[in-house]
Ligand SMILES: NC(=O)C1=CN([C@@H]2O[C@H](COP(=O)(O)OP(=O)(O)OC[C@H]3O[C@@H](n4cnc5c(N)ncnc54)[C@H](O)[C@@H]3O)[C@@H](O)[C@H]2O)C=CC1
């Protein structure tokens with residue numbers, strides 16, 4: 001099978017080597033597509049690779065019937081509709097580390113250019129003006145830099161600012177005193193940072209909480225003559241409020257690499273002499289572009305061929321060490337879910353998944369997602385996957401509970417799944433037998449020993465002599481071979497269960513014929 005990958009923004013050719021070198025991947029590069037053109041084209045592709053230009057909207061994702069993965073060769077994913085991607089089961093991966101250094105260096109370049117008015121002076125000189133009066137700057141030494149967002153880039157900028165003998169004060173909801181001390185910076189609330197700083201630089205993602213984080217009220221609290229730098233995302237700073245604050249003289253200057261609407265060629269902020277700007281160049285270095293393209297290409301290859309990704313954005317990442325430990329349980333967890341779908345009539349209201357034994361020591365969320373996938377896939381179709389399984393369950397109002405409990409005797413690990421509908425509660429449990437693989441060991445109250453594979457027939461019947469023989473003979477008459485059989489009963493002569501592994505899926509006529517036996521209460525044919 002060949003996977004088709006579309007690259008719709010300019011990516012480093014050296015960086016996409018992992019894609020070019022993969023045997024089963026065809027790479028198409030088509031940059032500058034209009035939204036309509038991309039919508040029309042996307043249906044053919046298994047993967048889409050973008051930077052910040054391509055807006056991957058819900059409309060585009062909804063037309064992407066084959067799409068499995070969107071790779072963002074960079075950090076910010078605000079150009080991708082993550083909810084839509086999750087809903088449609090499309091994983092989004094980014095390259096969080098590859099451009100940190102370049103973005104930090106660009107921020108420092110902007111900070112220094114802003115302080116010394118280098119772009120303005122250069123422009124004047126280009127226009128033949130040797131003007132040494134207008135372009136008097138300020139020193140950085142001894143000034144305070146406020147950093148809002150001390151993640152990867154914020155921390156790198158802070159370290160470089162200290163090299164310029166600046167004092168640094170930072171705010172980040174995850175910045176602890178210990179970390180601040182280690183980085184040699186002061187820390188406080190956003191307000192503390194805003195009030196204390198001569199220069200303010202923002203390094204947060206653009207999310208609901210950070211939209212217009214630096215607004216009219218914030219500018220009012222700042223020092224007179226403050227200078228602002230935004231090399232993160234347009235929209236973190238309210239551009240209208242910034243314009244007014246520059247016009248009023250409150251803000252002495254601003255250095256902007258990003259804008260609320262890009263490209264921003266015709267922006268009123270660009271008319272102000274106090275504003276210097278670059279066209280979103282923070283990550284535009286040879287090194288950063290190669291790094292991010294390599295990282296994201298590797299993840300696309302990995303996901304398309306092995307179903308694992310290192311940097312997922314809309315799915316918690318599973319460390320390799322944990323993956324190695326839980327991987328053997330994947331087959332079991334999905335099959336337990338699928339098995340139960342055959343046993344329950346009606347609408348699932350609650351799923352209880354309990355883990356015992358060795359499993360209690362592991363992070364089991366990936367197995368829970370996989371079990372839910374098994375429970376939903378038979379009815380909702382193949383688009384159900386690990387990315388959207390929990391979302392789809394939640395959307396259907398299904399309550400999912402996960403717990404860890406002590407292991408029943410005889411098992412070193414046990415995974416039990418109980419499903420409740422308005423009418424019934426059914427349960428099933430499975431284990432991983434050392435060297436023998438997955439086994440279903442319990443169906444409701446009955447103990448069994450069953451390989452969760454192939455065509456099965458589950459028969460609830462009354463425990464009377466001859467039933468097993470009658471079923472066996474009827475199937476033999478119809479040319480259906482029984483490969484394995486399990487029987488269990490509550491008590492002698494009471495309710496009993498028979499599970500057959502057969503070589504061929506039972507047709508409706510076979511099921512009807514078996515149902516003629518009065519001892520049979522319920523018969524379910526299933527395909528695992
Ligand atoms: N101009 C450019 O070309 C580039 C821009 N960027 C942008 O830079 C930004 C930061 O990137 P990284 O440092 O790699 O991300 P990161 O995830 O390492 O850091 C972001 C930090 O912001 C913090 N944060 C979240 N909400 C906050 C709030 N309300 N107030 C204060 N802090 C908050 C987070 O806790 C986190 O520590 C992103 O928006 C990214 O898109 C990144 C690379 C290049």
Ligand SMILES: O=C(O)C(=O)COP(=O)(O)O
Pocket residue numbers: 051052053073074075076077099280281282283284
């Ligand atoms: O990585 C990021 O968040 C960036 O903003 C870089 O954007 P770009 O890939 O250069 O369009």
